[in-house]
Amino acid sequence: MGQQPIIRTGLLIGALALISYGIFQPVEADTRWLICLWLAAPLLGLAAWMVYPAPPAGLARTVYHVGLIILLGFGLLSLQLLRQQFVKADAIYNYVAVGPDGSTTSNVRPVLSSQRVLRGQIVDRNGVVLADSQSVNGFARRTYPVADRYDPAAFSNILGFFSTRYGQSGLESTYSAYLTGERGNELQRLQEQFVGGERRGNTLVLTINAELQARAAQALAGRAGSIVVLDPRTGAILAMVSQPGFDPRGLSFDPSAASWDAENARVSAYWAQIIADSAGQPLLNRPTQGLYPPGSTFKTLTAIAALAHPGVGQPDSITCPQEYRPDPTAPPVVNAVDNLASLTGDPTNLEKVYAYSCNTAFAQYATRLGPELFAETARQFDIFPPQRANSTYNEFTDLPTATSLLYVNPGFLNLPRGMADTGYGQGQLLVTPLQMAMMTAAIGNEGILMRPYLVQRITRPDGSLIVEQTPRPIRRATSALIAQTMRSNMAAVGSYGFGRVISDYVPGIAVGGKSGTAEHVPGAVPHAWFIALAPLDQPRYAVAVMVESGGEGSSVGARLAGEVLAAAFATE
Known part of the structure; x- marks a missing residue:
């Protein structure tokens, strides 16, 4: 009998540990939470049985067992509701599920509730406005001023879309709480509740250079693939291109339309167009979601x-x-x-x-x-x-x-x-192409792998700062001496090896790289890869390009990487 309290306490501690671990798992790890919950159930049941032993055989014992099972089931259901409606309520409300083709499934309610909110701007590092909002008859319409200068599809994988019918994706989804002002604008929200006024969201200032992004997309020339340009010293993403892309304007509802039914039909038709098998998965952000x-x-x-x-x-x-x-x-x-x-x-x-x-x-x-x-x-x-x-x-x-x-x-x-x-x-x-760009960047950064980031800072409508990203190392991936040796090896590729064509695009600048011709499906044209680093004495650009079924990396990949590096130096 003396051991029962110890065993009972151990069972309770084990059950509580499983529940505590599982209940705070991210929304996408629901399976892990349910496993923890079901593993905790027999431990709780056994502990309860030890506190209240079963009565002698007969009807009373049967009622006891049934009651214990019902009580245990009620407890498990309560824990599930506690997680869904309290612990993870916000995360579930705003959760966006991403399919293998890049399509998203999200809760449309937060999108509908923000129809009267002027979502914040998204601008590049130089202040070029990529996305904005305008008030139309009391409703907010998402607009894309970037289309006045560049093809908006070149930015679609980064911006994502904001649709009253299909939810949101990309930065529109990840930073939705900031863009709507739900985060970072608490005082303004209080003022709106008591005084009134137009609600405006916060501004995202990105690390990308819009001109470089547009030129890199032009260099890819409609071929399915990816381009990533990183600053090796900081991890800042200077360009991240994915093709094919889509026009986010096609999914933006226009409240000023003469017929809302016709406007909804237009949005639906465009959605059907970009999710069709023949579209080539434009919703997939190949640099981060493509595995090759x-x-x-x-x-x-x-x-x-x-x-x-x-x-x-x-x-x-x-x-x-x-x-x-x-x-x-x-x-x-x-x-x-x-x-x-x-x-x-x-x-x-x-x-x-x-x-x-x-x-x-x-x-x-x-x-x-x-x-x-x-x-x-x-x-x-x-x-x-x-x-x-x-x-x-x-x-x-x-x-x-x-x-x-x-x-x-x-x-x-x-x-x-x-x-x-x-x-x-x-x-x-x-x-992923992003991972290969990170490896290249680490070689240019004396062996230190930096955390990549796309949002430089978030500011309120009045310009005051909410949050700002700073360079953060992940770890030292290799020694500075090995990184230096690898830069010499990459220089050999650019000077006399298979990939020397890249040097033709940036004359007078020491550049290095490595080609890749990757077999994937038997009988298919291989993927064309190239990673590049420049200038080699003090690297400022790490590039990874990947053209799906593009052919030889030493020709197609090297030329494309050369064009991207030339654009990077030209847009400094």
């Missing part, structure tokens, strides 16, 4: 891993055979270019095999390193095994962002061929 094999751009991480573990990786003791067979029972790893050793030399070193993108060399590096050391380096750059990955990437919260994966199936890196394929950028790798 990175191809040879990922040799950058393999090179860093070899440099970080020189005793095992032996970076400057390598060969570049036409074929390398890590597993005698599996097909060999093959170079994309015949007789590549005539360019790299044989034996050779890391700079040469990186400049000429030798698959077999990087397959050897990865095999030498093994799964643990390789995965350790990948984690430093926030590329995770699936069992350690969240569904969303929490270091960038301005827009919905997927987590980059080192592999998909458990044990894949334990297969010799799986390890070798991953080393040269294939295997089961799935990464």
